[in-house]
Amino acid sequence: MEVKSVLDPFKALLVDIGNSQIKYIMVNDISDLSDIKRCLDIEDLSSHISSVSEVLVSSVGHLSLLAELERLCERFKKPCKIIHTEAEALGIQCAYEKFQTLGVDRWLAILAAREITRLPVAVIDLGTANTCDIVVNNKHQGGWIAPGFSVMRESLLRNTQQVFADNNIPAILDIGNTTENCVSYGCLASQSGFVMMAEQYLNNKYEDYLVLVTGGGQNSLILKENKKILSFPNLVLRGLFRFI
Numbered sequence: 001m002e003v004k005s006v007l008d009p010f011k012a013l014l015v016d017i018g019n020s021q022i023k024y025i026m027v028n029d030i031s032d033l034s035d036i037k038r039c040l041d042i043e044d045l046s047s048h049i050s051s052v053s054e055v056l057v058s059s060v061g062h063l064s065l066l067a068e069l070e071r072l073c074e075r076f077k078k079p080c081k082i083i084h085t086e087a088e089a090l091g092i093q094c095a096y097e098k099f100q101t102l103g104v105d106r107w108l109a110i111l112a113a114r115e116i117t118r119l120p121v122a123v124i125d126l127g128t129a130n131t132c133d134i135v136v137n138n139k140h141q142g143g144w145i146a147p148g149f150s151v152m153r154e155s156l157l158r159n160t161q162q163v164f165a166d167n168n169i170p171a172i173l174d175i176g177n178t179t180e181n182c183v184s185y186g187c188l189a190s191q192s193g194f195v196m197m198a199e200q201y202l203n204n205k206y207e208d209y210l211v212l213v214t215g216g217g218q219n220s221l222i223l224k225e226n227k228k229i230l231s232f233p234n235l236v237l238r239g240l241f242r243f244i
Contacts, residue, residue, distance in 0.1 A: 013052045014240045015045065017059040017066060018105070019128040025237055026052065033241060036233050042068040046076075054079045056240045060105050083108065083243055090114070090242060095140040106131050108239025110140055113212050115242060116232075120209040122198040123235065126191060126217025132198045136206075146194055149217055152187040171220055191217055199228055 016023040025036050026048055039045065042065055049055060055073050057080060059066040066082070073080035085107040087099045092114055096102045105125065110133050113123040123133045123143075128151060133143035147155060149169060168184055173192060176182035195213060202209040211228055213221060214235040221231070232238065 011052045012244050013048050013055045014237050015055060015057040016236045017061040019061055023234055027241060033237055042072060046072060049073060049078055050076045054081060056081045056083060056243055058083050058104050058108055058236055058240055060103050083240060091138050093139045095142045105236050106133055109214060109235035110135055111242055112235040112238035117210050120202055120206045122202055122211045124195055124198055124211060124213045126215040130191060130194050149187050149191050152190060153183060156183060169220055188220060192221060
């Protein structure tokens with residue numbers, strides 16, 4: 001990615017309103033997107049909004065949060081650009097006939113991935129939901145959606161008897177010797193398997209390819225030694241960045 005001087009006077013605030021948290025970053029025209037921050041309250045963004053030229057936002061979270069952000073931008077008289085999924089953007093075609101139903105977080109991650117690599121790529125976001133999208137050339141081929149780590153664990157507890165768990169997310173995969181550990185390691189194994197199957201899918205079709213992983217679940221991913229699998233702090237914010 002091209003990098004301009006941090007002295008460039010143009011600044012924007014990129015905001016990713018997710019299902020469980022709000023991520024944001026202050027950027028110049030071009031930035032390395034390394035200083036990603038998190039908050040739970042839109043009002044926490046006030047000081048940042050007051051000092052930027054514009055705000056770009058992606059939202060899959062509560063509509064009330066987006067409305068609050070828009071009001072905050074109005075208060076400081078700053079333009080607020082809400083990005084939506086399109087049939088085609090930045091030369092990339094969406095696979096969905098009803099493109100509006102593809103989550104904008106997935107769409108932005110796809111746009112970010114195509115800037116990172118021109119190879120066939122699986123774009124994986126490990127969060128509340130685990131999603132995978134395959135992109136070949138400039139065409140989104142489609143993908144998968146599965147429960148994320150926490151949703152898997154909560155579903156297991158709700159739908160089974162005599163199974164219980166704690167709130168720990170293991171740092172590495174192991175086998176458990178208590179019910180709590182077995183649940184945590186089992187959910188982690190399922191999440192890692194999601195990534196492995198994406199890598200296998202591409203391996204069966206293409207000689208060269210990459211798997212790009214983003215989202216909170218990447219921190220406990222056990223496949224980091226695989227050179228085909230690369231981790232990124234937040235592909236959604238990278239995708240937003242392309243609209244500056």
